[in-house]
Amino acid sequence: MGTELGKYKLCVSARSTDKDILKKAQDGGIVTQLFKYALEEGIIDGAIVAGPSDEPWRPRPFIATSVEELMATPGTRYNISPQVSWIKEATRSFGLDRIGIVGTPCQMQAVRKGQLYPVGLRDVDDKIALAIGIFCMENFPYQSIKQLVEDHAGMKLESVKKIDIGKGKFWVYGARGQVVQLPLKVTHKYEQPGCHVCLDYVANLADVSTGSVGSPDGWSTVFVRTRKGDDIWSKAIAAGCFETKPIEQVKPGLELVSKLANEKITKNQKTVEERARFGVNKALRNPYIKP
């Protein structure tokens, strides 16, 4: 296909040089480290991240305006956090002029649509200073995660230390050290339905996008995509925030990223086509054609 990875200026394998970040990070700590650097340098004055809520493993959008607040939020939760819902409020109640936001590919699409077609996002379009996208095959509703962890993996959500999807499995790590793996064929049916028409795996519209796929354990694959992203990334590198390796020199490398991206796009393109003949001469709506 050739377009499955989107436009990018640079692709590397990287990890944070900050031991505290790496200890809490999902993989290479890219998002936390890059936001930390941007906050410290005044490139952003706050970041919309996925923070904790009053239920275990249920994220909610949270606006971190200090490194301390940011450091309370690393890791991937694998369920929905409506990140974009705070994007206007961030410029109002929080008074941010330079917003950082992290989100899934679809949330990056929402941010860019919001910049080009700001229907209800007054004075937001020029305030997005750093949009970081995370690779995403699909997302889950909170109740799906609860069902997978509590019913399938037999663990209490409160006692889960880490959830991960990798190497073709859904992994649940308990606080006492127990590890349960579920095959993805068990998890598929619990996915958020809206994900099945998504045609973006590696957050093509982010300034910088990142995810574990393609890099060794503890490292992340990073795409630097826009001029803004390039500027911030190169400053962060110069400041010694990241250790990097050329993506060509790591295993499994870009080939796997491409393979998974193509798999996702092909599968979901098929879903989009099937929706066109879902009923008897009746189609389901296709947002890529018209509203």
Next chain:
Amino acid sequence: MAEKITVGHVHMSGCTGCLVSLADNAEGLLTILDKYADLVYGLTLADVRHIPKMDVALVEGSVCIQDKISVQEIRETREKAAVVVAVGGCACYGNITRFGRGGVQNQPQHESYLPIGDLIKVDVYIPGCAPCPQLIRNVCVMAYLLLKGNKEQQELAKKYLAPLMQLAERGTEACGCDLMYDVVNQGLCIGCGSCAAACPVRAITHEYGKPNVNREMCIKCGACYAQCPRSFFNFDVITEFEGITELIAGALK
């Protein structure tokens, strides 16, 4: 510099908030008026009595069908303008005027307000209450490129304006319920939160990742659905966000 386009602001039953939104482009508006558009009509801004011939009519407000002058003016607008843009929730969908039932002094019989699309054909929608200054700006720049730009610019303007034209074709009813009918019920919601961010009255919250609309609060402005990345998402335009943003910024320098 190519010649300018002519633009008018037609005021129906609206609160002038849409006009204020246009004006909120500040220096941007001055640049638009300086380089790209002559304002040939506008109740508060131009000393012109009758609706003249113009390229683009920006219509604010819904039409009170008991008010003969309003009905006559909206008909005239359609005859005189090459492109009619419904600016704001009232012109597109009725918005808050949908709840008008008359009984207000000194014209208590003025009780029926219709979105302009129920009386004339509308070409482009800019939903929202108030519509966002930056979207009005983008549409103005794109309208200029469409009418006066080179071939490439015309192509871009066509692509950019397409979904806003499709919204106009879609109809004159809007409600927070659209999020249920046309997004969640259609299996398209991704829980991104755009709808909640766009809602001017904070009627939308997210319960476990899906929008929950307080329908008592909804004013029917259409912002939530139009903002949703799953109402329309035109890859050919949005993927080029960096270039288009620069183009618009450059045009307003």
